[in-house]
Amino acid sequence: MSLPQTEKTPTPSVVIAKMNPPSAAPKNVIFKKTTPDKSIAVYTGKRDFIDHVTHTDLVDGVLVLDTGYIKDRKVYCRLLCSFRYGREDVDVCGLKFRRDLYETTLQVYPPPSGEKPKPQTKLQERLVKKFGDKAYPFHFQFPDYLPCSITLQLGPNEIDKCCGVDFQISAFCAKTLNIDMKISKRSSVFMVIRKMQYAPDKPIFQPVAKITRQFLMSDKPLHLEASLNKEIFYHGEPVEVSVEVINHSTKTVKKIKVTADQIISVVLYSHDKYIQNVAEEEMDEQVTPGSTLKKIYTLYPIIANNREKHGMALDGKIRDQDTNLASTTILKEGIDHEVWGILVSYRVKVKLVVSGMLGDVLFSDVAVELPFLLMQPKPLSESLDDDDDIQFEDFDQGGPMAVTEDLKEGAESLFKSSNACH
Known part of the structure; x- marks a missing residue:
């Protein structure tokens, strides 16, 4: 088995926002x-x-x-x-x-x-x-x-x-x-x-997800673990996703896809749910049987890369002022979800594309999801x-x-x- 190595993906060709520290509210x-x-x-x-x-x-x-x-x-x-x-x-x-x-x-x-x-x-x-x-x-x-x-x-x-x-x-x-x-x-x-x-002032959860997949006609499993460097991200901050794949199976991981998704739930009239991709990294990573991969992927869930997408949820705007992706909805305990009209949440999804029984003809997916908060700093x-x-x-x-x-x-x-x- 090869020794695991940690590496970062190269910077993608997207607009990268600069994160400014919290500023003082306008005075008087x-x-x-x-x-x-x-x-x-x-x-x-x-x-x-x-x-x-x-x-x-x-x-x-x-x-x-x-x-x-x-x-x-x-x-x-x-x-x-x-x-x-x-x-x-x-x-x-x-x-x-x-x-x-x-x-x-x-x-x-x-x-x-x-x-x-x-x-x-x-x-x-x-x-x-x-x-x-x-x-x-x-x-x-x-x-x-x-x-x-x-x-x-x-x-x-x-x-x-x-x-x-x-x-x-x-x-x-x-x-x-x-x-x-x-x-x-x-x-x-x-x-x-x-x-x-x-x-919020205090962390709510620690985003870590693991899955072990046992394949047919394979004695040993495939392990996937993903984690985020923190649970709360401010608008404009990059999201770093640590991915570890330990492949004890006889299958080959052909591709790794890491996405940040905005989940919009319209709960007032129709209970519709829409999932919008706001950032992604897709790499043709080969993880052969008996090998291990450790890598950090960087995502940029910012409005600048999503201006042409219809139906993307944004924070409310005043006139022609610019805005950002909608902040995560935080509900008070006991509040009816339906009166909120639109609920917004975010997740990172890590998906492995694994070779199937017929090699490159059929593929299977192994995936985990990591919820996170995208919000304004105080x-x-x-x-x-x-x-x-x-x-x-x-x-x-x-x-x-x-x-x-x-x-x-x-x-x-x-x-x-x-x-x-x-």
Whole structure:
């Protein structure tokens, strides 16, 4: 029997992402969105809200109102989570491929009588101090059963809205809140937000898998063992797969294929499951009877190598910002899977192609699977500093634009204004 040797595969001809260390969260940046008629402005301290499994970040902000223009109308704020699975313009037997998973609406102005005001967060205190009696705080708490933001990638020639789960905050004026109410587009505004999960602090499992296969007319077996260097990988990191093959059988291993797969489970409507290959290494490795192979294969499960694949699950995106492959879904114990809409997991699969009874005519496969987590690293948190300025950012789907007083209806502009408060 030959002595085992450990070697690494050469770097493949794919795009390799550089892994940057966790960065600090943007400090003292306030996001703003205004109605076309300027009667309502929504201010919030972030657009990414973290699901910590045990709880989710509070959605807090303020509405700055032109009460003279609003007059006797009421102002409402709404948090909406929607699941879209199919084109919005398709109606099959009255079935719309969109479902609102969660909706809650609260009256912000005038403040409901008899309700005790909730304690203000530090962000709200700063904004109320700046805008005075024009500022009205709002709070939303995510229920623990809501999914995270996720998008299914469209094909290169598709221009329809993406399938997936999305969240938005909206504010609008209305005489009263009922099913027949009419909402003016000029007096309404919405802001897309994301619900995200970060990698857990502690390891969950150690990815190691073994299999022993006994072949017909072979006295001794074939052993396959595969392992990963760790169980949690950040987006952009290479995945190293250690493979050991000990061949005591009379068969010859003709080929070794190592893949990283994204497993998408659509559990709300149809319980469909899709497996997408996100990285692979396939080598014509010969492991003859009585020999041993040890090798490390390197996979790169990154969005840059998968942009043309239809149906690939991505983390939810805001407008034209770039994103990455969808993070692994981590569920709180006891939560119903179906309400999450789309579940995402990852695995590494190592497959040996072994010669069959007729030599090269028939082949058999020997395979093992290794689950792993692909997630965002936790950023270095930054608290709002009373001594620092607040910078306001307005957003637009069309990209950077100059500061202007006349934003077109329904648009968001992306610029950092010179407005600052102490």
